[in-house]
Amino acid sequence: MRGLFITGTDTDVGKTYVTSAIARQLCAEGKSVGVYKPACSGAEVDEHGNSSWHDVEAHYQALGGFFERENICPQCFTLPAAPPVAARLENREVSSSLLKSAHDWWQDHVDLLLVEGVGGWLCPLTKTSLVADFAQDCGWPVVIVAPRGLGALNHTLLTVEAVRSRHLPLAGIILNEHCAPSGSIAEQTNPAELARLTDVPILSLVEFDASKMLRQPGSQDTIDWEQIASQGE
Secondary structure: OEEEEEEEOOOOOOHHHHHHHHHHHHHHOOOOEEEEOOOEEOOEEOOOOOEEOHHHHHHHHHOOOOOOHHHHOOOEEOOOOOHHHHHHHOOOOOOHHHHHHHHHHHHHOOOEEEEEOOOOOOOEOOOOOEHHHHHHHHOOOEEEEEEOOOOHHHHHHHHHHHHHHOOOOEEEEEEEOOOOOOOOHHHHHHHHHHHHHOOOOEEEEEOOOOOOOOOOOOOOOOOOHHHHHHHHO
């Protein structure tokens, strides 16, 4: 099984949107693909007290409902906080053994697995480990999702440096308009500045309310995700 690890410069920058978009494309191409999020916190609770998690549901739909939600994310927490914090406040604990066993389950079911991290690269995942530790255990190429607005240059370059400190292959950066654009100078210049400041390729510039398919910058061509995943071999 090959894989890609999708991380973000922060929470709420569009990791789930990007991961689901990649999954939809691969499914449309007839590829054997799965999505795994090791933990998810921050539930939506309806008037009847039923909880749901947007990230898990997005991935479930992207995979056509073929895999159970419990396989996509085995550990979900109600409170909107880092998983070990949310777990502690709910008198629970993030299970390290379940993180691994639930990940390993996919080996017999798909050829390529997309793993979406939690929060940013150094977000706590368990009491004693970070998202970066889990990514390092996976050993797969990393895709960084970053917003296009002010602050993205610093946050993206810090994330690039942190990923490289783990000696993991960097597949590329996706700049995502996760909210309506303001037309700011930062939004207009960030893609070119990142291309100048780092040798990590810009894989896609995702426009707000764009189609569900990721495109190469300045092109209508889709991205060869299998080829990108092979960088880890």
